[in-house]
Amino acid sequence: MTAGQRRDGLELMMESSAVQSVDVPALYQQHWRAMVRLAVLLVDDVPSAEDVVQDAFVSLHNRAHLLRDPNAAMGYVRTSVVNLSRSVIRRRQTARKHLRVAEPEATPAADHDVLLREEHRTALAAVRQLPRRQQEVLVLRYWSGLSEREIAETLEISPGSVKSSASRGLASLQRILGGGS
Amino acid sequence: MTENDAERILREALAARATSAVGDGRPVPPFGVRSVLEPAGGRGSQRGHRAQRAPRRVAWLAPAAAAVLVAAVVVATSVVLHRGSTGGSGSVAAPAGPSSGSSASHSASVSSSASTAATTPVHIQLKFSDGSQFGVGIPVIAYFSKKITNGAALQSATTATVNGQTVAGAWYFETSAAQKGYPVEAHFRLQNYWPAHASIHIDIPAKGLSAGTGLSYDDSLTLSFTTGAANIATVDNTTHQLTLVSDGQQEGVYPVSLGANDTPTARGTKVIMEKGVSICMKGPGYNECGIKYTQRLTYGGEYLHSAPWNVAHIKTGVNSSNGCTNLLPADAKKLYGLLEIGDVVKFPNADGPAMTMGAGYGDWNVPWSLWLTGGLVPTH
Numbered sequence: 001m002t003a004g005q006r007r008d009g010l011e012l013m014m015e016s017s018a019v020q021s022v023d024v025p026a027l028y029q030q031h032w033r034a035m036v037r038l039a040v041l042l043v044d045d046v047p048s049a050e051d052v053v054q055d056a057f058v059s060l061h062n063r064a065h066l067l068r069d070p071n072a073a074m075g076y077v078r079t080s081v082v083n084l085s086r087s088v089i090r091r092r093q094t095a096r097k098h099l100r101v102a103e104p105e106a107t108p109a110a111d112h113d114v115l116l117r118e119e120h121r122t123a124l125a126a127v128r129q130l131p132r133r134q135q136e137v138l139v140l141r142y143w144s145g146l147s148e149r150e151i152a153e154t155l156e157i158s159p160g161s162v163k164s165s166a167s168r169g170l171a172s173l174q175r176i177l178g179g180g181s
Numbered sequence: 182m183t184e185n186d187a188e189r190i191l192r193e194a195l196a197a198r199a200t201s202a203v204g205d206g207r208p209v210p211p212f213g214v215r216s217v218l219e220p221a222g223g224r225g226s227q228r229g230h231r232a233q234r235a236p237r238r239v240a241w242l243a244p245a246a247a248a249v250l251v252a253a254v255v256v257a258t259s260v261v262l263h264r265g266s267t268g269g270s271g272s273v274a275a276p277a278g279p280s281s282g283s284s285a286s287h288s289a290s291v292s293s294s295a296s297t298a299a300t301t302p303v304h305i306q307l308k309f310s311d312g313s314q315f316g317v318g319i320p321v322i323a324y325f326s327k328k329i330t331n332g333a334a335l336q337s338a339t340t341a342t343v344n345g346q347t348v349a350g351a352w353y354f355e356t357s358a359a360q361k362g363y364p365v366e367a368h369f370r371l372q373n374y375w376p377a378h379a380s381i382h383i384d385i386p387a388k389g390l391s392a393g394t395g396l397s398y399d400d401s402l403t404l405s406f407t408t409g410a411a412n413i414a415t416v417d418n419t420t421h422q423l424t425l426v427s428d429g430q431q432e433g434v435y436p437v438s439l440g441a442n443d444t445p446t447a448r449g450t451k452v453i454m455e456k457g458v459s460i461c462m463k464g465p466g467y468n469e470c471g472i473k474y475t476q477r478l479t480y481g482g483e484y485l486h487s488a489p490w491n492v493a494h495i496k497t498g499v500n501s502s503n504g505c506t507n508l509l510p511a512d513a514k515k516l517y518g519l520l521e522i523g524d525v526v527k528f529p530n531a532d533g534p535a536m537t538m539g540a541g542y543g544d545w546n547v548p549w550s551l552w553l554t555g556g557l558v559p560t561h
Contacts, residue, residue, distance in 0.1 A: 024212075025212055028209075028212045029209060032209045032210075033203060033205075033207070033209065036203045037199035037200065037202070037203050038199070040198065040199055040202045040203060041195055041198060041199055045358070046202050046203060047358065047361060049202075049203070050210065054210075054212075057212060061212075117197070119190060119194070120190070120193060120194035120197045120198070121194075123190045123191055123193075123194035124194050124195075124198055127191070127194075127195075138191065138195075139195060142188065142191050142192045142195055143192075143195040143196065143199060170184060170187055170188065170191070171184075173187050173191060174182055174183075174184060174186075174187040177182055177186075177187060177190060178182035178187075
């Protein structure tokens with residue numbers, strides 16, 4: 001299921017030429033960095049993150065004439081980034097399963113974590129061990145700073161699931177991080 | 182640890198990772214329309230290449246006109262254009278294909294001329310250039326600009342000679358992050374190491390051959406290189422010694438300190454990938470420059486190198502490094518002079534995880550029977 005199909009709750013504009021539509025290049029310039037940073041936290045390497053964001057904006061561009069509201073447009077991009085990141089991870093896992101030899105993607109990128117403090121590295125490693133859903137909720141909450149309602153819309157799950165994923169994820173994290181002290 | 186502590190650390194950690202990976206100074210790449218036919222979440226190339234996308238960039242017109250243009254591209258069945266990259270290495274025997282070189286400013290003509298091309302071009306680039314001398318464990322490395330789906334044509338077209346005699350080698354494919362814009366990498370090797378002191382020629386007349394349905398190569402390449410002495414170093418984790426055998430004769434034995442318990446050295450056969458007289462190394466808890474006589478063995482950062490700070494452990498056979506093979510300064514200098522890129526360094530009983538293909542030049546850890554399957558794509 002593509003991001004586009006899943007976001008049918010968006011306001012659709014039928015007479016595209018009649019109404020002002022969103023300025024995709026401007027949104028791209030304005031939000032590129034924030035979106036790549038979000039994607040990096042989800043896919044864990046910069047080239048994949050840049051590709052994900054590029055694809056998300058291309059996807060918006062192909063539908064931009066349908067979107068009236070710039071906020072809804074960025075909501076669409078954010079959802080695309082999460083979904084495309086999930087696809088990247090899934091492809092990686094599939095490739096590994098079939099190859100049974102490690103691929104270079106499995107090795108950390110050159111920029112990987114080396115500049116981070118020990119505590120932060122441990123926390124990131126702990127986040128990567130969590131179920132996918134919990135990772136996404138934690139990243140959207142503690143990096144993107146979204147509300148529960150916004151996270152629910154982005155991931156297309158119920159606010160109750162957001163709440164339980166966040167508290168479970170945080171509890172696991174607390175357990176892992178607290179283990180050493 | 183309280184929940185507040187966990188939240189704070191998580192918030193800081195995510196921010197640190199995000200901002201260090203994508204700095205404020207990182208330029209925003211041009212917005213290129215790449216996967217016009219692919220829906221979000223579809224099978225896009227995982228690692229695109231900005232420079233190659235440039236010819237396909239849609240000039241920004243009024244949004245409605247842009248939409249029309251997209252539709253035109255779709256109607257034209259949008260064969261993706263590709264600018265052959267001639268910069269780089271390997272001797273490119275033929276120029277890039279006929280569809281390359283389209284100007285970025287001609288979006289409209291791009292979409293119309295695209296309909297005449299039958300297949301999507303795949304560009305091949307070789308990692309090494311002609312005339313180099315390598316150790317006997319060197320793989321021939323090629324990068325592919327598209328996710329190819331079949332390697333059989335390339336396999337049957339490729340020929341290799343050693344001192345003029347034809348030898349049987351094979352390609353093995355894997356996905357790759359080594360070269361931006363080249364999502365697939367293949368290594369060509371023989372069943373066993375290359376003969377020593379030999380002159381090797383690889384001929385890859387790939388241009389026009391199929392790389393899978395709808396894909397064909399747009400270049401042909403050749404590579405000529407020589408091998409030096411057959412240097413095989415074996416690092417024994419029991420005696421904590423590196424033994425170098427050169428052309429069948431034992432050259433010397435050198436004491437080492439391998440990775441400590443929490444950062445063990447990987448087990449298996451590695452190949453020297455690059456050399457550096459003095460480099461910086463970073464990792465968990467260390468960030469040191471001026472590391473001398475370094476010879477890289479894995480992408481992750483295992484090296485042979487001089488470790489003057491660790492002389493005591495090297496002499497007493499205690500594993501205490503971050504995964505590297507620590508050598509006495511005089512030994513490291515000597516081995517730096519003796520060994521070359523492509524030389525084989527074996528760690529038959531190291532404590533770490535098994536060395537894999539993609540962790541470096543891990544080719545010799547893949548059994549020949551598995552190698553012949555082609556890996557990522559079939560070659561037979």
